Amino acid sequence: KSPFVSKTELPKYYQPWMETARNVPKLIDSHSLRTHIHQMPLLETHFMKSHRELRLAHLALSVMTMGYVWQEGDRDTVKVLPRILAVPYCEVSQRLGLPPILTHADAVLANWKKKDPQGPLDMENLELLLSLPGGESVRGFFLVTMLVELAAVPGVKAIPKVIAGVRQGEVATVTRALDSISLAINGMKEAFKLMHGVHLCCRWKDNPCMAEGLVYEGVQAEPMEFSGGSAAQSSLLHCFDELLGVKHETKSGTFLTRMRDYMPPAHKQLIQDISSHRPSLRDFVLERNNAGLVSAFDRCVSQLVSFRSYHINVVSRFIAVPAARAKQLRSQDQGSEPDQAIIGKAPTALEERGTGGSAIMSLLKTARDQTSNVTIHGPLSSTKTSDLTLISELSSRLSL
Numbered sequence: 001k002s003p004f005v006s007k008t009e010l011p012k013y014y015q016p017w018m019e020t021a022r023n024v025p026k027l028i029d030s031h032s033l034r035t036h037i038h039q040m041p042l043l044e045t046h047f048m049k050s051h052r053e054l055r056l057a058h059l060a061l062s063v064m065t066m067g068y069v070w071q072e073g074d075r076d077t078v079k080v081l082p083r084i085l086a087v088p089y090c091e092v093s094q095r096l097g098l099p100p101i102l103t104h105a106d107a108v109l110a111n112w113k114k115k116d117p118q119g120p121l122d123m124e125n126l127e128l129l130l131s132l133p134g135g136e137s138v139r140g141f142f143l144v145t146m147l148v149e150l151a152a153v154p155g156v157k158a159i160p161k162v163i164a165g166v167r168q169g170e171v172a173t174v175t176r177a178l179d180s181i182s183l184a185i186n187g188m189k190e191a192f193k194l195m196h197g198v199h200l201c202c203r204w205k206d207n208p209c210m211a212e213g214l215v216y217e218g219v220q221a222e223p224m225e226f227s228g229g230s231a232a233q234s235s236l237l238h239c240f241d242e243l244l245g246v247k248h249e250t251k252s253g254t255f256l257t258r259m260r261d262y263m264p265p266a267h268k269q270l271i272q273d274i275s276s277h278r279p280s281l282r283d284f285v286l287e288r289n290n291a292g293l294v295s296a297f298d299r300c301v302s303q304l305v306s307f308r309s310y311h312i313n314v315v316s317r318f319i320a321v322p323a324a325r326a327k328q329l330r331s332q333d334q335g336s337e338p339d340q341a342i343i344g345k346a347p348t349a350l351e352e353r354g355t356g357g358s359a360i361m362s363l364l365k366t367a368r369d370q371t372s373n374v375t376i377h378g379p380l381s382s383t384k385t386s387d388l389t390l391i392s393e394l395s396s397r398l399s400l
């Protein structure tokens, strides 16, 4: 079987889950999802055998849980997830080694299918298996992120070639494999350009609307806390960072390391394997001091920096600027009608976290700058210019 196929159906026994999960946006619209979930049967999880079935079940249970918690927006969240969801959700999560919350591995990696199975993997021919309220913007957000993942595939496949080449001392093999990686990272940035909106997945960790976390009824009496879905949970950049020897400083490093607990264990293991190989790629490049090899290495770093710069621009455009604008309007407290529209659309998550906006921008910027530090021929001059204008425009608004 091709690895690029998501499971789209569960055994018939699980129909109540799949039917409810497919209707989450509609049931939220009619404010009836919670009532609907209370009427579902408590299902056993042992009829699911394969990894892909479990991944689809995790996705379905995650979507229902997100809908259940946020049905009334962030003003009326719940403190307890009923056992009908909580018990099977935690069982499935445990079998997969994933936390019981919607992760990148659910919303993006296990959540798509081709409309025409013979057709291409592109936006027109892809659809989500399950969605959340937000229509086209949710579709675009998850599917474009999936296309970014897809663009990275030749790069990920080249990593073992780099490692083998380093072990065997083959400069030409390593150079060629590094070229595939920089090409793939460039492709990731190109795919990212299809992104036209945002969707913030909510969390019950460090979230003022759910300061006490969430009790998973029938699992444990104490509330649990989990971070929300984010592409920081994608293994891609972690893999490339480890290969190139990028060392993240304490704060962003702690965050990124925590995000690895939100990945399927095999992904986390891959990152660890890449990081533990010796001699390290960077040491090999320094030791051989071959001009072609050094520039292939530096091109990879440069592409990774450029991807992170583009990401910073996207986050500025879609989150930080609208959040700052909405905050400003809200503090004036009497917006005109168009102003109210801006307030309504802005992602409140950042505003309400107070310093959250600037903390996130600073985390992203630090991660980008740490990447730039691993070049052999010194920090990259081109890296800081592309988002400089936006950042300085933002600085005044967000006191970065």
Ligand code: HEM
Residues within 6 Å of the ligand: 144, 145, 148, 149, 192, 195, 197, 198, 199, 229, 230, 231, 232, 233, 234, 236, 237, 256, 308, 311, 314, 315, 318, 319, 360, 363, 364, 367, 368
């Ligand atoms: C509209 C699209 C996107 C927005 C608004 C966005 C937003 C964010 C935010 C706010 C963070 C900070 C950490 C957090 O709160 O989780 C973050 C981190 C991160 N995001 Fe995105 N993101 C987007 C798309 C993507 C895509 C498509 C990728 C690549 C697959 C990606 C990869 C990352 C990575 C790797 C981090 C960790 C920081 C780093 O390693 O540089 N993001 N993103």
